[in-house]
Each structure stands twice: as structure tokens, then as C-alpha cells.
Amino acid sequence: MTRSSGQLRRALLWTVLTACVLTAAPTADATVPTDGRAAAKKSRVYVAHIDPDPVPAGGNLTVRVLLVNEGPNATGNSFTVSVTLPQNVVATGRFFPAGCLSNLTGTSVTCAFPSGLGNQRTAAVLVPARVSPTVPAHSKLSGGMATVTNPDDPDAKVRTVTFGIRVA
Template structure:
């Protein structure tokens, strides 16, 4: 099959998926958006103190996200959080150990979305290193293995 015929067949198959199953399925079949999460370790903080973690979601795919997505920041026991974002809206879930930041559809290829999550460490926590995670999910993401990242919170 020639390259031109293959390209036409691929475009036709993608169009059929789009008509039959909607944009998320077309993204999965035709390339589309691919989200990847990174989260650097926040600055160390004493017990009773606070610091910030800034997880980032990047669209490493070749198309904008066709659906909204949520970035979840999971914190360990003894740590609570609250978040903000310039391009999304954040809320703290019950018990304070998860912050959810919702972002609209349309994150362009190569673009990023960042959450600013202030974390407060309970008074009386022993010095040490605690682990948290940041994760997102987008239906049809071709590489879900890079949709989460761990980070470490150092209690002084």
C-alpha cells in the first residue's frame, strides 16, 4: 500500500471513529492528546509549618485535549492541602488529604497546566520523609503510565 493510500485510509478510519464514538475515542485512535505529570519535591518544612508543591500536567500529544481533566494531589496522613491554579479551579476534598484541580478542555500540544498546592504539616510530626503523588486521567490517553508522579515532603 502506498504512503498516500495509507494516509487516506488512516484519516478515513479516524473520521469513522469520531462519528461513531466521539472525540475521546478519536483521540485514542488518531494520536490525540497525551498527558504527562511531573511534581518536584517541595521545600522542607517543620512540623506545624507549610510548604508548596507545584505539580505540572503537560500535553505531550499532537492534539489539544478534547475533554476537561482533573489533577489530583494525594497527601499522606498528617498533611493537609489547599490549592489554586491560574487556568483551572481547585478544591480540597473531605479530610484534606487530596486536592483536586479541574482544567478545561483545550490544553494545546506542548502546553502545560500547573497547580499550586499549599501543604500544611500537622504539629507534632516526627522528622522524616513523607510521600505524596500527583495524578491525572484523560480517556483515551495513549500512555497512561506517565499520568502520575511521586514527590517527597521532608519534615524537619
């Protein structure tokens, strides 16, 4: 019977070891891919603040968009920010960062940011613009928005914040 007892112990030991190996093996949801690639970095980039200057009709202003990476990691891929201006407002150029591009009508500006924005770090977009001279004084132009598209976002969200511009 001691031989059966030894076989039983070995079988139990192999069962326990197999269970340990199987539970320790990475799965498709783990942060370490099984195909040899580097682990995907997760980062949430938000529009933290939009600060358009008040402006008189026909005047120039700068729309300032502050972005923050709330982590938990630096961005592993590039991400984009699109700024859509309210009706009767057009972008006038010399954007920051310099690589930002306007659509043909000047109503939208898109900026691509490289990977590597650190956890708890900020970035900014500056969009110089002009309000139409036909806009009534003391009005508020609504419908502006800033949208972040980040492939590293663990929530798989496109994050959008709306804003308006006060006309003096």
C-alpha cells in the same frame, strides 16, 4: 472473442476500483469516525515535576505539580489532576487553579482542566498545605501522589507520580 476480452477487462477494472474504494474507506480504528462526529484528539498529559518545599514540623508549604501535554494534539476533552498528600499533611486552601476542590479531610485535592491544553504546553497545580506539628524533625513524609486522568490518552492510562515531603 473480443467481446469476452472486453468483459474481462471491465470485470478486472471494477475489481481494482472496488479494492481501492474498500481500502480507502475509514474503519472503526481510523481517526475519522463514520458517524459524522469530529475526530477524537489524542493527547498524553503527564506529571512532569512535583516540587514540594521542605518544611519544619507544623509549617506551611506549597506542593507544585507541573503538567505537560506531550501530544500529539491539544486536549480535546477536559482532564483531571488529583493530588493526594502524604499522611500528616493537610491542604489549607486557595488552590491554583481556583476551581480545585479538597476532600473533607484536606488530604486530597482534585482539579479539573478544560479542553484545549496545546501540544507541548504546560499547566500547573498549586496546593498550599500544612505539616502536622507532631511530625519528627529530619523525617520524610512519603505516600503523596499526583494522578492525571485524561480521556484523550491514546494509551488509556491513568498516569500517577509519587512524591514525598522533607521535614526540616
